[in-house]
Amino acid sequence: MRHRIALGDWLTVLANLAVVAGIVFLAVEVRQNTQMMQAQVNQSRTESAMSEQQALFNSDYMPTTLVRVQRGEELTPEEMIRYEAWIRGFSRNMDNQLWQHRNGLLGDNIPRSVRNAVRNVIGASTIATEVWDRQEVGFTDEYVAFVEEAIGDLR
16 A cells, blocks of 8 residues: 655655754754854954053053062052052953853963952952952952952962
């Protein structure tokens, strides 16, 4: 006995194959989009870091201020305003990097890298830790806990 496949059955099979092909195509597109977004995030981080460093080495006053902070010298009111803004920007960047890491956008090296930077900037001097103590309320609880753990032995 011969089974005849009706035209409707063929159309159903073809429609199901088209759906499967569409799902595979969509998965490939989502993966490529994710990779592109990760590349854009990495490029943005690189540009931000370069801009921050360029602003520092082109500044007429921040290198001197940072040296004075490292030596534990008292800052003028003007230097303190600039230094507090600099620490705030640094911490915003570090907080953001940890957030991106927690959300799977950055690699496993980020917590180690941020910890090292926090210890070298916030934990490096009494002035820096005093500024941090005044500013910490403006940051996420996760970042505050991270910083406190990172610099705890330096206080």
